Amino acid sequence: MSNPRTVDKNRLHQKLGTKLILIYLIVFGFKLTSAFKSDKNKNAKSVTFHFPEYAYKETSKNELAYREFESSCEHSIACEDLEGVDKVKCTRKCISHSCYQDIYAFDELEEGEIDVRLNSFKGCVIQRSSNSHRM
Incomplete structure (x- = not known):
């Protein structure tokens, strides 16, 4: 006949072993998933968006004029x-048709x-509006 304490210890070790294996699988699985995600991101091509940049100072005078x-x-x-993007483009x-051509025509909204x-x-x-008023 086996000792009841030995049986309880064996069950305890089995439960702990099972829990440790689950924790290991969860952690390892997460790291593995993260590795695949970072590999995907490394292979993805990043595209830098280039467009003509004009300085704009957000003053109440400029905002009022633009509005x-x-x-x-x-x-x-x-x-x-x-409606929507068609209205924005039209507006x-x-x-300013010339500013629109410079900034948006090559890659429309x-x-x-x-x-x-x-x-x-x-x-x-x-x-351009301040330049035209000076002339």
């Missing part, structure tokens, strides 16, 4: 019935895109 241009164009006959072309070029567009508009 006036924008409001006028949003309510123009050409743009008023459009920006109306504000798409629905849902975060517009990282807006401040550059505003800078172009403000610079």
Whole structure:
């Protein structure tokens, strides 16, 4: 007949062994998954987005001037019935066709895109409008 303490110790060791194996598999599995993810990221090509950059100082005067241009164009006959990105494109072309060509024409805005070029567009508009007023 076996000693009850020996049987309890054996069960305890089995339970601990099982738990340690599960912990090991979880940790190892996580590291393995992370390794595959980082390998995917290393193989992914990063693309740097280049576009003409115009300095834009966010002053109340510049913001007011830009908002006036924008409001006028949003309510123009050409743009008023459009929605979403089509309205944005129409409005920006109306504000300054030349700035739109410089900044957006080679890679048009798409629905849902975060517009990282807006401040550059505003800078172009403000610079060109102030240059035209000087002449």
